Amino acid sequence: QSAAANNLAWAYVQGGGNLDVALSLAQKAKQVQPNFVNATDTLGWIQYKKGLYSSAVPLLQECVTKAPQSPIYHYHLGMALLATGDRAKSRDQLEAALRLKLAGADAENARKALSR
Secondary structure: OHHHHHHHHHHHHHOOOOHHHHHHHHHHHHHHOOOOHHHHHHHHHHHHHOOOHHHHHHHHHHHHHHOOOOHHHHHHHHHHHHHHOOHHHHHHHHHHHHHOOOOHHHHHHHHHHHHO
């Protein structure tokens, strides 16, 4: 149930769907399975997408702490930190994401953010 709610929330985010619905699904997934790192990441990323940067950062930091080899978690945290104005920590996270082989559009976005 938690994974299904998380996957549906992620589909809303990726497909440009309603972020309020996605947020509700992600909150449910996190509540049902608080240690499910994918749900934590989804919840944090939705908060980032909604402009709730200071709420997103601790969730995304939790993901990096629990799964430090995940490039996507470093990328998400880096983007949220950049949005809060913490350029130094953002740079560290985005560089880590690229070192860990972040790919595709996310890698392109990370490189663009680093070049600014």
